[in-house]
Amino acid sequence: MELRQLTSLVALEESGFNVTLAAKQLFLVQSAVSQHLAQLEQELGTQLFMRKGKRLIGLTAAGEQVLNYARQALAIRENILDVGREHVEEGSGLLRIGTTHTQACYVLPAVIRAFRKQFPQVNLQINQGTPQQLVELVVTDRVDFSICTEELGEHSTLTAIPCYRWNRSLIALKGHPVLSEKPLSLERICNYPLITYTFGFTGANHMQTTFARAGLQPNVVLTAADTDVIKTYVREGMGVGLIASMAYSPDLDPDLETRDLSHMLPWETTWVAYHKDKYLRRYQKRFIDLLEQMILDNGATKLTEES
Amino acid sequence: MELRQLTSLVALEESGFNVTLAAKQLFLVQSAVSQHLAQLEQELGTQLFMRKGKRLIGLTAAGEQVLNYARQALAIRENILDVGREHVEEGSGLLRIGTTHTQACYVLPAVIRAFRKQFPQVNLQINQGTPQQLVELVVTDRVDFSICTEELGEHSTLTAIPCYRWNRSLIALKGHPVLSEKPLSLERICNYPLITYTFGFTGANHMQTTFARAGLQPNVVLTAADTDVIKTYVREGMGVGLIASMAYSPDLDPDLETRDLSHMLPWETTWVAYHKDKYLRRYQKRFIDLLEQMILDNGATKLTEES
């Protein structure tokens, strides 16, 4: 058994059991990958693949198990290579982050600015995706870690660290009647058409249940995955926005006004998560530190101060 | 990086950083292993070994990390091979057990008898050792699992399952005055010279603290790692034996008599432990089941009935 055979197995699965495609991704010809797979099956003495004639269409039970172990083995290889890189190219390398739009635009910039100052030689790569995609990315080691508010805490293969807590603000065009509501309550907010995050993003579901428990039916006229879209439609006059507080900036949004809603809506925790068996290089650990540190400096509510 | 290079690394460490010896164990010549190690270092770009001239005398920090990952990688390879074996040679294979003398002689025979009936094709290999050695054996995958009373529960890389609980009996030659003591108490036992298990074996330390807490100083004239030795010296008239209850059998020991001490000495739990990332073949799982099951059938106290 060779690592290269396991590599082919993983690539095969990731290419939807298309040997040709897998080979391309590995910069090999089909026949090479085909041989790897045949060799594996021969050595193990078991069918690993379900076939339709010559075509591979899936894995057998044994194949699933082997694939699982193959992934682990390749992850370990990466760890070993990272140990090497850490000593050779100390302070330089690649940092691959997966995150949502909101984090990427409104939270990470400050963190990344500080990080770049400490590690100017580290190349950054930000992958944007849905929370589900972010889990997938970090589980398959296509990013070093993912940062977002949902999903991350629940996966057993991930180590998830709470970074900071946040809540929501209401935004509206200056002069909008909602801004004059006193006191501002959930009931009153429900009298206006609302624009907020799509289910599965940025704590939207969490918020929804809060309304439901209060017996309220908010009139959500539009949902979006990212804050900029919400702002855009608030500016269009389509309604009142409910966004993460850190996504409002008086400089960038001089035409909008906010009201803090943290006393009436649930607090959210943003997590950073990485694969629990992953070797973390020094700069990767530092980045996580900064994530917590920077938020603290900015005066946002840090987790440890709560509870 | 190739698995074979990692194999050489692990073999090197296990042979005390003697390349020649490592090569022999791998059925290779020195130069081959030497090259593997050189290749690894070159690919990682880092010193992995501390050297004294040409001789390797230990690992650098990086080397330690790589070794650790190498072990994991090789364990995964074994898992994959086991998946294959499970499907090819179903019901046959090798079962490597590590255990202490007492378990091997007085508990396992019945389990193994039942196991052999179900899996006559599985070869058995029993490795005897101290609890510390048993941990080492199972951590380095030189046995499939270890069975004993100490140590196993405390290692994070092991999955330890409580099998059954037991306590001690006193044994003495027929007619020995201790057998007439009524009621039999810890104090009275302390009036006789005692023979029991060596510290670190079969719950000896646990028992010792019980005496100490009662303010008693037992007169232990001899300790031994296994029960047969204890019986031998009891027969010599050297003193009174304190042994695991299951180690007495009226058939084998017609010249000895016992008194149950379970009301005055602490209960012990015997564990079976295997490496937590290990793939368990069907017959290996079955064996663990049997361990619990057989003890129940024999009327011994099963864990779940307690507490």
Add this chain to the structure above:
DNA sequence: ACTCCTTACGGAGCACGTAACTATA
């Protein structure tokens, strides 16, 4: 007809063994 996988075959590269050299104890 096109795509996809397998098999056969050849060349380049590499892994291991032999052996000579170097260094440690």
Add this chain to the structure above:
DNA sequence: TATAGTTACGTGCTCCGTAAGGAGT
């Protein structure tokens, strides 16, 4: 001097690529 490790070099194996053949869509 004996033991241990590195380096050089040759041979045989193997890995990948080319190419031809069969199987599915």
